[in-house]
Amino acid sequence: MQLHIVPAMTVELGRDTDTSTPAHQSIDTRGDHEVVTTSSGWTGRIWLLLVVLAGALFLDGLDVSMVGVALPSMGGDLHMDQSQLQWIVSGYVLGYGGLLLLGGRASDLFGRRRVFLAALAVFGVASVATAVVDVNLAIIALRFVKGVAAAFTVPAGLSIITTTFAEGPARNRALSIYTVCGASGFSLGLVFGGLLTELSWRATLLFPGPVALLLLVVGWKVIPRVATGRVSLAHFDAAGAVTSTGALLVLVYAVVSAPNAGWTSATTLILFAAAIALAIAFVVVETRHRHPLIRLGILRSVSVIHANVSAFVMFGAYVSFQFVVTLYLQDSLGWSPIAMALGFLPAGLLVVASAVKMDRVLDRVPTALLIAAGLIAFLGGYLWFLRAQPGMPYVEFLLPTILLLGLGFALCFPAVNAQATSGVRDDEQGLASGLVNTSIQIGGAIMMAVVTAILSSTHGSVRPGQMMPGGSTAVLVISVLTAVGVAGTGALVLRRRRRAA
Structure with missing residues (x-):
């Protein structure tokens, strides 16, 4: 064009x-x-651009939730114990959550198109390689590589959208499509995982590869080439990159390994102390560097802070709840992967259907109100699930929860991303998107570790039809975290209304 x-x-x-x-x-x-x-009359090229960017985000979300369904089959074939299986998921989260800030800044400095396409290629190749290797350590290492690749595609893709579409109706429409696809990846992950695991657990690892490589070919043609200024080593905050990435990696590693090592063990305490020390060093570096990795002034925005905290709460609670429900359905109720896939399908369909209207909703409704409504829907779903009793039919104990979770994702996910990048300078869009996605992944890692610790500390055997020991306590903790998010969002809404009055 x-x-x-x-x-x-x-x-x-x-x-x-x-x-x-x-x-x-x-x-x-x-x-x-x-x-x-x-927001109207977009060309075919614009739509293809959205397909590529949203498709990459869909794959990132899909990979987080899809693999969990295949873990029992994978463990049986590869003779992996529970601690090794945990690292199939945690390796991805380590790479993803630990390097998102670096990925966001790299896209701003070295070109969003270049960073996005290179990372998408690595993601696709690593997916194919993961599906064919048989060495446990190699699978975990490749999962880490995929997480690193996702850490670069997500902020680069979101910043391409926010710099290609002007703030207002056009950007809201693009963001609603983009983020609904991401939410669909998370919510449909169990569906795809269940269907593909019926074929082979290797199919769940392989599926994202060919799709990513196809998106790479299309993206090469449709992602705009934007000239970037000269970047010298002085522009790259190496010390900031090392300390921030190190702090996040050590923090994520600490929380995912603490359930096995012990929360008060010397190893865990040393890891948390190291993460705090690296974080302090990072702040010191950023206040002194002429071209900091993160301009700390961006954190003075109440909207940006609220969006990141909401992202932490939303995804941390959801991914932990999904873990508990998966164990309950498979171990207590004896559901097959395909039955579980069909059980979660309504949530994914609801999220996909919302894409038609979400851009108009974002135009008319403040993002804080949408976040509040989404978190309330999540909270209602978690509390409803606590009613589960042996012999209770699907339409009574699970379907209402699934529909409420779908509604929560449909409202909350696009609003969080829109608020996190609204009003941010073009040259910091990669940073803003990296921040919010870091909050998402760190929230998932920390809450998953907390829930795992609750389940592992509660002794007893799983009885058919009943919640596993500690399961109800875990869901209560998830509900409390979500309620805190609702309260914080409500306080922000009231504050803005008082100012407007």
Whole structure:
């Protein structure tokens, strides 16, 4: 698509420019960067761009939740015990959560297109390799590599959207499509995992690979080439990258290993102390570097802080609850992977259906209200599940919960991403998206570790039809965390209304 670039002007395509583009599509050309400013009449190229970016996010979310269904089959074939199986998931989370900030800054400095495509290629190749190897340590290492790749594709992809679509209706529409696809990946992960595990656990590891490589080919053609300024080593905050990445990696490693090592063991305490020391060193470095990895001033925004805390609560609670429900359905009720997939399907369908209207909702409803409504839906789903009793039919104990979780994701996930990047400078969009996705992954790692500790500390055998020992306590803790998120969001909404009055 050829665009006539007129600096500092808004060009209406279809009048005096390229007639292949509808007349009602507006492009704001800022320097060499063309920005879509309207939410209607998008070209086929724009839609393909969204398919590539949203497809990559869908795969990232899918990989987080899909593999969990295949773990029992994988452990049986590869003779992996529970501690080794945990690292199939934790290895991915370590790479993902530990390097998101670096991934976001790298996309701002070295070019979003370049970083996104390179990371997508690594993700695809690592997926294929993971599915064919038989060495346990190699599988865990490749899962870590995939997590690292996702840590670069997610902030790069989100910043491509926020710098391609102008803030307002156009960006809200693009973000709603993008984030609903991400939420669909999380919510449909169990569905895909159940279906593919019926074929082979290797199919769950292989599936993202060919899809990622196909998206790579399309992305090479449709992702815009935007000239980047010269970047010297002075622009790259190496000390900040090492200390921030080190702090996050050590923190995530500490929380995922604590259930086995013990929360008060010397190893765990040393790891937490090291994470705190690295975090302090990072703050010191950022206050002194001329080109910091994170401009600490971005954290003065109440909206940005609220979006990140909400992301932590939303995903931390959800992924932990999903873990408890998976164990209950498989170990207590004896559900097959395919039955579990069908049981979770309504949530995924609800999230996908919401994509049609979410852009309009974001235009009309403040993001804080949407986040509050989403967290309330999550909370209702968790509390409803506590009613589960032996012999209770699916439509009574699980279906209402699944529908409420789908509604929560449909409302909360797009609103969190929109709020986290709203009002942020173009050159910091990668940073903002990296921050919110770091909060998502760290929330998942920490809450999963807490729930695992609760379950492992409660002794007793699993009885058919009954909740596993510690399961109800774990769901209560998840509910309390979500209630805190609701209270915090409510306080923000009231504060804004008082200011408006």
